[in-house]
Amino acid sequence: MADSSTTLAGPASGGARKLSPRKRRQLSLAAQSLVLVALLAILILTVDGSKIQKSFFDFKAAQNMFPALFTVALKNTIIYAVSAYVLGFVLGLILALMRLSSFAPYRWISLAYIEIFRGLPALLVLMIIGFGLPIAFDGLQFPLDPYDKVAIGLGLVAAAYMAETFRAGVQAVPPGQLEAARSLGMSHSRAMFSIVLPQAVRLVIPPLTNELIVLFKDSSLVSVIGITLAGRELTKLGSDEAIKVANSTPFVVAGATYLLITIPLGILVRRLEAKQRKSR
């Protein structure tokens, strides 16, 4: 066994005697750890800890938010997101079918819808639903105000994204699947429903879950259309409370509550995606 470290250097290592790459790597790691620890120490020493604690982690300010944080704000956030999701799902499915239809006017209508609603800020769409439409159509009523307004406003936007997701899902099924089905004598629609769609459904689960995360966050916009105390969601409650106590803790609490939902959902999405990538 050859163990004379002088023979280990390759042609490019030049003349001078050097540390082995392994030792160099170890040294670099040690140096980086040191720098990191030093940075941390500086941060702790220079920043006024008690001030930060009082501003961002004020227990009393946080306490004020309970139980409304869960019984009102989180509940409403979920209601807004889920109801918009349901509407977006149904409408998105219809749009996707239109987009894949062989009848050109369907495709045009669907394409126009998708382009428009993917290009507008959700906030503007909410304003148009909340103020623009009722003013234009006198007597237009939203019986479940604000829940129906929010579901429609956010749902219309979500539908555009979901339609694209569905379409992409169908198109991500390898074309050989449709060809194999057709070559067995299935009609186009039979092949779609029995062979392509069942596979597309699996492909779209991760992006559809992602859309739910998006809607959770977009529900933060609803305060623009006017809501009651009972209709407040997380961002509104957080900002109301922050204003009341002139303290940032309620923002932190509201943010943490979002993360309670969005982070696990995000991890789920990535798990599903990884599984799909593997099975392919």
Place this chain on the structure above:
Amino acid sequence: MADSSTTLAGPASGGARKLSPRKRRQLSLAAQSLVLVALLAILILTVDGSKIQKSFFDFKAAQNMFPALFTVALKNTIIYAVSAYVLGFVLGLILALMRLSSFAPYRWISLAYIEIFRGLPALLVLMIIGFGLPIAFDGLQFPLDPYDKVAIGLGLVAAAYMAETFRAGVQAVPPGQLEAARSLGMSHSRAMFSIVLPQAVRLVIPPLTNELIVLFKDSSLVSVIGITLAGRELTKLGSDEAIKVANSTPFVVAGATYLLITIPLGILVRRLEAKQRKSR
């Protein structure tokens, strides 16, 4: 040449004499066209056209918005979006490098950052930057208020998404490329910079352009942190004007102005994506 249409029916066509599939398809198309035209006619007849025109396409209400629509609102929308984009890009790149680093603490920090900022609504982040931080850090000033606040608030969120985009881009370069480079004697970092990154850059152009679209739309949120007349962007101008004239036309005008930018960018993204798919 066999042309007796009775022999054309396959085993499943049953006994009765039927229309050929081609004719059936033609009939169905004609029927669908008719239905569509009828629906359109009903819509035009039942809805009060002049009312809609007055509410959504009121020329005078639109006129009031000029020239501020372009000289102020669109200009600011672009400034907000682009400045947040630049910040997000730089920070996102750093985060991506940390995420791909072999030094575990870097990876953890980056992962935590990404998870948090992808899980929070941009609106909440803007409020924390606009109100939360200044309260916590007494005397914290934003010299370019509100431009710097917006760039930071939206940029912090964008950085999380861009970091994931960069990472995905690097990982989408086939592993064989890195292996080939290493097998030619390149070090890991040399292979990364000469071989992997140049290919990753091309892959991330479409999702990065998409992020710019997202930021254009997210700039609609800035009014929450308090802006001056000179700082108004499209949504704020639209809603201010709509309120002034009690008419929905300004919403429509603002929306159309967004689409002026987002739709062409969206088409560009899809072109680039299609080109990439083809070249693979």
Place this chain on the structure above:
Amino acid sequence: KSDTSGGGSTSAAPGAPAVKLVKAGQLTTCTSLPYPPFQTEEGGKIVGFDVDLVDLAAKKLNTKQEFSDVKFDVIKSGAVLNANQCDVAAAGMTITEERKANLDFSNPYFDEVLSILTKKGGAKTLDEVKSQKLRLGVQTGTTSLDLAKDKGIEATEFDDAGKQLLALQSGQIDVILQDLPVVNDWLKKPEVTEKFELGETIESGNQYGFAVKKGNAELLKVINESLDAAIKDGTWAKTYKQWIGSEPKSTPKTK
């Protein structure tokens, strides 16, 4: 139920005046929170001077008052009323000629006084604000914004009074222009008085009124009647004292 022009249902309570409400069984009030002492949330309920006065009308209609919290600019433009989101707008709202084009106002119930809240020892007047190029914060859509514009001051607009105060406290603006009762209410908080003080006050000669959708004469009548009654029987003065904290200088005229 005759419901020709669309928009809600008739209050069904027996003996109550027949007024169409956007939501059956409740008088929906649009307001912009927080706006103490006129409307503010306390212990999960919305209370204040305006709240108590509108409650009188609600009682007359045999319904209870419910709230929708919106930005002030959509209140004063009539958007929320035209959108049938609520029956009445009550938000410490000044009656102006411009607003009258979009809303039908009740009889006035309060004299408007604007005021400045400033750092201790800071600029006391709008003129100083202008000459020293200080950052002035106003609430979107309010008469304060109009006044600032008239003075040629480029003000920063906030969605609600709460964010306005928060911006002052966090040093994002130097001076607030806001209605005096609101500023006085803020000055009850020690963390505000510690750093800030009242500057000049500006009597505009304008008055506050409640508002209904243009043409909703039935509801306007109920509101005016209940207001008149309250002024006559002293309820108004009592409520004033309770929320504003001082004796009223003058009493609104009754009709």
Place this chain on the structure above:
Amino acid sequence: MSNAVEIVDLHKSFGELQVLKGINASVKTGEVICIIGPSGSGKSTLLRCVNLLEQPNAGQVIVHGVDLTHRDVDIDAARRRLGMVFQSFNLFPHLSVLDNVTISQRKVLGRGRAEAEKIARNNLEKVGVGEKARAFPAQLSGGQQQRVAIARALSMDPQVMLFDEPTSALDPELVGEVLTVMRQLADEGMTMLVVTHEMQFAKEVADKVLFMDGGYVIEQGPAAQVIGAPQHERTKTFLRRVLDPTHLDVTE
């Protein structure tokens, strides 16, 4: 006996690209035809035109007397006469092997579950994967998947079987099991059109070999003649490259 498949002056273009420039060929019932030729010569396109996965631009495909290219033909019914096996198997990954083989029997031919399963099991037995009926495609080797695909096509009682490089995606060790099944099918008298690079199979099994290049049929005839004693220069070059790959000039 009349021709099982007759291809008359078939043309196919993709946009500007002319892929088939007038193909004429006929297959008698029970015959096995192997189609060989360089990559891009249009072999797959020809096969796909035969069962109308691609719509030809001109020309006719007549299967047992029915003109599939006639505009009033019921294409789904017509396609049932032709079984197709793809290079990439194209099993339905969300269905078990048994369901893969029964689904079109039931949904297209309207057979009952019991009957369809009986036929499916017979065919799976025949191709040697009878014990895999409950498995899912992802659990099978490539050779097993391709044999299931053959069983699936057979279960629709096709009059003609089309194979498009059925062994090209397989590990060399697995090629044999698929070729064996195909040889067995040929022996039973199935009419077959096979695109393949397996010259040994063509030599031994094909009744006729058809050499394509550049969208034309350059040469056709008995296997021994086309592979053993090719007439055309292009055919000779192609066969030398494929049959004796280690003895070429680099600069060729």
Place this chain on the structure above:
Amino acid sequence: MSNAVEIVDLHKSFGELQVLKGINASVKTGEVICIIGPSGSGKSTLLRCVNLLEQPNAGQVIVHGVDLTHRDVDIDAARRRLGMVFQSFNLFPHLSVLDNVTISQRKVLGRGRAEAEKIARNNLEKVGVGEKARAFPAQLSGGQQQRVAIARALSMDPQVMLFDEPTSALDPELVGEVLTVMRQLADEGMTMLVVTHEMQFAKEVADKVLFMDGGYVIEQGPAAQVIGAPQHERTKTFLRRVLDPTHLDVTE
């Protein structure tokens, strides 16, 4: 002359999966070794362990006296002694053919542009793609790409060349041009380890054939012996399947 490559008791696992279970082999300078075996037997893993694209769990790889598995070895320098050619070519798609062949010469060996280009052009000439220097990989056929990949590896002056199924991804017609280049390399005295399914190449070119199965070397020896007269049952089965694919039993 000492051994060019010596593999001593090499072990490699991926998690639970033991892929190499103790491989011993040696290659003399100038020898050509062909590694054959069924899919999943560990052939690629063995080759990748030799140039440390995979880190072995145990055992040694000694190339011209240098133990590559020693923990203080400069792996980048050591790897330069070995040229690797992959099944999927792995040319750098964003670089021209010439840049593909010069980039590592310049960045790793520090050669000047002129020198690197001269060496590159020589090697491209040698593999028969001299006129493609300005083209990009996507503009080349698979056979041309693989020959460029060989030229790229050769330009680093490796002492040993490793080939992992270099012709498996190629159209049958293009296999020959790559095998020809490899035969030529062997004739010039290059030490080569070749994983391949091309039995004809192995028979004609290899000095030694190594049959792997299940993570072990089952049989090794001169080509004529291992391919012509295999001793082990598994080797016999494998060779029969690969060499005579049309004459198997379906049920086998």
